[in-house]
Amino acid sequence: MFINFLKGMAIGTAFILPGISAGTVVLLLGFYKQLIEDFSALRLRPYLPHICGGAVAALGGVKIIGYLLENYADILMAFLLGMLVASLRVILFHEGKLVRLRLLPVLIGLACFLLVWFAFTNPAPGWTPMPAVSLHHFFAGGIVAGAAMILPGVSGSSTLVIMNIYDDVIFAVNKWEWLKLAVFSAGALLGIFALSRLLAALFRRYRDAVSLALAGLVLGSVRSLLPSTFSIPVVLAILAGAAIVLALAVPRPPRQDHKTLSG
Numbered sequence: 001m002f003i004n005f006l007k008g009m010a011i012g013t014a015f016i017l018p019g020i021s022a023g024t025v026v027l028l029l030g031f032y033k034q035l036i037e038d039f040s041a042l043r044l045r046p047y048l049p050h051i052c053g054g055a056v057a058a059l060g061g062v063k064i065i066g067y068l069l070e071n072y073a074d075i076l077m078a079f080l081l082g083m084l085v086a087s088l089r090v091i092l093f094h095e096g097k098l099v100r101l102r103l104l105p106v107l108i109g110l111a112c113f114l115l116v117w118f119a120f121t122n123p124a125p126g127w128t129p130m131p132a133v134s135l136h137h138f139f140a141g142g143i144v145a146g147a148a149m150i151l152p153g154v155s156g157s158s159t160l161v162i163m164n165i166y167d168d169v170i171f172a173v174n175k176w177e178w179l180k181l182a183v184f185s186a187g188a189l190l191g192i193f194a195l196s197r198l199l200a201a202l203f204r205r206y207r208d209a210v211s212l213a214l215a216g217l218v219l220g221s222v223r224s225l226l227p228s229t230f231s232i233p234v235v236l237a238i239l240a241g242a243a244i245v246l247a248l249a250v251p252r253p254p255r256q257d258h259k260t261l262s263g
Helices: 002-016 022-029 032-040 045-071 073-092 103-120 135-148 156-162 166-174 178-205 207-225 232-248 255-262
Strands: none
Touching: 002 022, 002 045, 002 156, 022 032, 032 045, 032 178, 045 073, 045 166, 073 156, 073 207, 073 232, 103 207, 135 156, 135 166, 135 178, 156 166, 156 207, 166 178, 178 207
């Protein structure tokens, strides 16, 4: 049970950091397929230690990130930028192979990039797709983040960056704004349980197209994290963020290969 609690802490930490996919962490821990099947059937009891560990890590991590946003915003944004860009390695490579760059999936990825870069990260004056102060925004953000977190290579927090709500959620936790947190949590539960099967099926059936679309969304969201100046601390923070994601993305050799060779 304690091991499962620690696994949950790893997943919870990944959930609050843009660039690290909670789904990828689950995949590396070795129970991704079983988790998808159990969540689709609402079999949650075996995962209570994971959920508790994830909640502890997420709430504790949010407090730390909230402090950094208030005092070291440029360094933190640079760190997240490095994580976000490095996550493209996880999104675009599957089992060591680059996704197939066919015309239609590439165009879908380009469209997603342009949409996020020009519409969501820099809305026209007086217009925004969904105001950050709106409870509807928190609910929609919860749905998207909850659904995204179960897909390997897709960071739930990155979707919050794309929707321009990441810092609002962080501060809502730090200030214990219960209404916003309840609305966000309701959306997250809906995203996890109602959309998990659909999104997982799309990822399996149209992996290349979905991967390129996600890559476009991630690249477009980079605009909201660009630092005002590239000082030495900022550059080091970018490199540190990228190094962490790339280290987590190193493929593990399958154990069955060792059995085959020794047999």
